[in-house]
Amino acid sequence: MYEMKAVVGTSQIDKDGLLKTSSIFDLMQDCSFFQLDSEEELTKYFNENNVSMFLVSRQVDIYKLPKYSDKVIVRTYVYECNEAYGYRNTVIYDENYNELVICYAIGGFVDLSNGNLIRVPSDFIKKIKFDEKQEMNYLPRKIKVDNDGLKEVDRFKVKKYFIDDNNHVNNARYIDMAIDYVEDNYKRIRIEYRVPAALGDTIVVKKAVIDDKVLLKFDSEDNKTYAILEFSYSL
Incomplete structure (x- = not known):
């Protein structure tokens, strides 16, 4: 720990x-x-x-x-x-x-x-130290996506301030990108990271609202997926 x-x-x-x-x-x-x-x-x-x-x-x-x-x-x-x-x-x-x-x-x-x-x-x-698993509601790693229900809402270029020392978008910066497309007061965020986005890449933002959840899919122009984000308004 x-x-x-x-x-x-x-x-x-x-x-x-x-x-x-x-x-x-x-x-x-x-x-x-x-x-x-x-x-x-x-x-x-x-x-x-x-x-x-x-x-x-x-x-x-x-x-x-x-x-x-x-x-x-x-x-x-x-x-x-x-x-x-x-x-x-x-x-x-x-x-x-x-x-x-x-x-x-x-x-x-x-x-x-x-x-x-x-x-x-x-x-x-065997050399790694383990601690007790936290009590919480563990949802699957993969986020279900119905591509037919998604609608493109924006697209933009990856800027320098998104990039970390691995030369791709830092995982926290996807949150900075995403909050413009969701309402406040969400209680849970799930993110599935796919292909790292790099400087100059175009991110195509696709969105769907399903019950109390907002689903965002960040794709490339040729439909590779950078990240999938799910914002839930209840736990």
Whole structure:
């Protein structure tokens, strides 16, 4: 388990003074990478084999948003792993360890030389430290999509400020893109990451509203899918 503490600052809040959704993702992402860096055996294997982990999917359940100047605690840990994927929980608490936001995420092992998903040795898996799985409603990694029900609502070019040090769109930036196409006060976000979008790519935004959910599909102009996002207004 890895834990970090933070104070909600002005750069992290929305128009209502509450922690922005993309800032939730930033906090979780930072904590997760600090945890990976703290695992010496993991870091050693990654460096020696030119391997990393890329996010495949994330489910975030929002119970309460902290406001400006609130103290928060972020905890993350791996609860399961196989030769292809690692599974982690990340939880944001208030300063009294009341749960504010709960997440489970799946990451795939990737060969950095070609970007392909790989399988790691079982002996390596035995060296990973596991913690107890968080209690939450675990929905499937894959999001069901009815392409016939989707309607194109926008398209735009990927800008420099979306790009991270992997030279593609950072996972949290898809949230920044998405919030323009949904109403506020959603309670759950699911994201399935497909093909990484790079600088200059055109993202075609397709949308469908199904019951209390909004589905967004970010495609390329030739119909490759970058990401699928589902916003739910109840848990």
